[in-house]
Amino acid sequence: MTTAAKEGDEKALLVHLQARIAQAVEDPGTPPRDLSSLSRRLMEITKELKALEVAEAKEAAHVSTQDAAFDSEAI
Template sequence: MSLPVRQRYSREEVVVPRKEVRQRAAARGALRAVKPGEAAPPKKPAPPKTVVQAAASGDQLALLESMQTRIAKTVDDPHTPARDLAALTRRLHEIAKDIAAIRAAAEGDEVADAADTPDEDFNGTDGV
């Protein structure tokens, strides 16, 4: 015979039978041993930050991404006034360009590096 498990909620004590505790654990997906060669499941992406949270964090990329999401939702909303769509889509396009530029800079874009290289003087007689 298994003894009940005592759980304390606020000021009252609740007695839960061990069988029920095991059933709850099984329903949640209890832990198990990892099989040889098995990889961990991919992590779920973090939920998108709100514009306020992103602004408070000071992360420029996170701010642009949250603004992009917010504006995209507004553009997709059928109740958005037609007079606002042109400005919103223009801003959405600008934000997408800014995000791409920040990501390219972080990855070390070779074309951007080459474009930033200063030109040397050329007189037309070198190497001839």
């Protein structure tokens, strides 16, 4: 997780945080008073990841390709 944070890889950092918080939520040793805020943050991270994936998909769909030169002989 520290590598993702140092490199500025937002998606990787969110994935690591999501896994870590999910682990804490499932841990029977996690104090009940913390479950609400951990669960809320887990849901927020999940939404942030989905938004990043949608943005990446839109960006991939708008990849421009260079047109080939027009060749009148090809007609």
